[in-house]
Amino acid sequence: MRIDLLSRNPQVTPEQMLEGFKPTARFGAVSFDNYHPNGDYPSQAQTRDTLREFTSNPPQPVKRLFRKPKPVEGLGFYLDGGFGVGKTHLLAASWHAFDGKKAFLSYQELLYTIGMLGMHRAIAAFQGYDLLCIDEFELDDPGNTHMTSTFLGQLMPLGTHVITTSNTQPEHLGQGRFNAEDFKRQIQAIAEHFAVLSIDGPDYRQRGAGVGKPLRKSDLTALEAQAGTHVRLTASELNLHLTRVHPARFSRMLEGIEMVLLDDLVCMSDQNIALRFVHFIDKVYDLNLNFAASGEALEQLFPATYRYGAYAKKYSRCLSRLTEMLSISAKTLDQLSSVG
Ligand SMILES: Nc1ncnc2c1ncn2[C@@H]1O[C@H](COP(=O)(O)OP(=O)(O)OP(=O)(O)O)[C@@H](O)[C@H]1O
Numbered sequence: 111m112r113i114d115l116l117s118r119n120p121q122v123t124p125e126q127m128l129e130g131f132k133p134t135a136r137f138g139a140v141s142f143d144n145y146h147p148n149g150d151y152p153s154q155a156q157t158r159d160t161l162r163e164f165t166s167n168p169p170q171p172v173k174r175l176f177r178k179p180k181p182v183e184g185l186g187f188y189l190d191g192g193f194g195v196g197k198t199h200l201l202a203a204s205w206h207a208f209d210g211k212k213a214f215l216s217y218q219e220l221l222y223t224i225g226m227l228g229m230h231r232a233i234a235a236f237q238g239y240d241l242l243c244i245d246e247f248e249l250d251d252p253g254n255t256h257m258t259s260t261f262l263g264q265l266m267p268l269g270t271h272v273i274t275t276s277n278t279q280p281e282h283l284g285q286g287r288f289n290a291e292d293f294k295r296q297i298q299a300i301a302e303h304f305a306v307l308s309i310d311g312p313d314y315r316q317r318g319a320g321v322g323k324p325l326r327k328s329d330l331t332a333l334e335a336q337a338g339t340h341v342r343l344t345a346s347e348l349n350l351h352l353t354r355v356h357p358a359r360f361s362r363m364l365e366g367i368e369m370v371l372l373d374d375l376v377c378m379s380d381q382n383i384a385l386r387f388v389h390f391i392d393k394v395y396d397l398n399l400n401f402a403a404s405g406e407a408l409e410q411l412f413p414a415t416y417r418y419g420a421y422a423k424k425y426s427r428c429l430s431r432l433t434e435m436l437s438i439s440a441k442t443l444d445q446l447s448s449v450g
């Protein structure tokens with residue numbers, strides 16, 4: 111059944127947001143056991159072991175006679191590494207292994223929640239959580255930096271542990287995006303909450319994936335004929351729609367959809383639109399939806415100034431994810447044509 115994505119612009123209450131903070135489908139069943147460290151990169155096994163040890167034996171509040179236990183300051187782990195090295199896998203594995211009150215959310219979702227509730231209520235909402243797993247930590251502007259430093263500065267001393275992933279080393283946060291020098295103290299204060307666990311290695315997604323490239327329109331039609339609940343629209347229609355829906359609501363917008371078919375990918379020459387598209391692809395990927403697209407080659411989607419600019423990592427990651435999803439669809443098509 112084809113669904114009209116353009117008619118979906120869901121509103122999400124703070125309570126619904128909080129309830130939904132769990133690993134998405136792609137990471138619904140990952141664990142430390144099904145993470146296979148690459149022996150050439152010892153940092154992979156080391157990071158896994160550190161997180162396994164922490165989640166199985168986190169510091170506990172100090173018991174006191176006749177008084178409430180005294181919380182120990184929350185620990186912080188910052189998983190830093192290139193794309194596709196398994197950071198989110200390890201983050202979700204930590205969430206699954208940890209016994210306690212816990213939330214798994216993207217940094218975007220955290221900011222959106224703080225924005226929606228206000229700082230005071232957001233801290234109250236997360237106080238009492240034993241663990242926050244925050245995926246894709248980034249500092250894009252001074253406002254975010256201030257919000258993040260206040261939030262972590264107030265929450266972690268009350269005993270909430272935080273594990274986060276990022277493609278940027280903490281000391282380089284914000285660089286090239288805003289005048290990070292002016293916010294050095296705050297960025298430093300954020301970094302001080304975390305022990306950095308760097309993960310090296312190649313992009314796991316590119317293993318045997320081949321080069322993903324857009325398919326033909328007729329291929330999309332063949333996939334559509336087999337698809338369950340799906341959406342099909344042009345990339346331009348999608349991009350216009352995305353300007354009206356906050357990225358933190360993309361998940362809900364895609365609820366119940368199994369496949370996304372996009373026609374006519376074209377170069378996105380507006381950075382705001384390009385970044386929204388990147389977030390959309392992130393969600394499609396995290397939700398483990400099937401995805402296919404027709405149109406221009408992947409290298410043409412984002413102007414070189416974007417691909418090598420301040421958000422270079424976001425674009426590279428998006429291209430890595432598109433490559434993987436498109437090559438899976440190409441394989442599905444091969445299977446369909448060999449059956450037919
Ligand atoms: N060592 C590994 N063993 C098993 N699966 C892995 C391993 N590394 C990555 N994967 C799988 O490869 C895919 C990509 O990994 P993941 O999304 O965790 O990478 P990432 O470092 O978070 O990348 P990004 O920077 O793009 O967010 C996931 O499906 C993940 O489960």
Ligand SMILES: [Mg+2]
Pocket residue numbers: 197198199245275
């Ligand atoms: Mg990730």
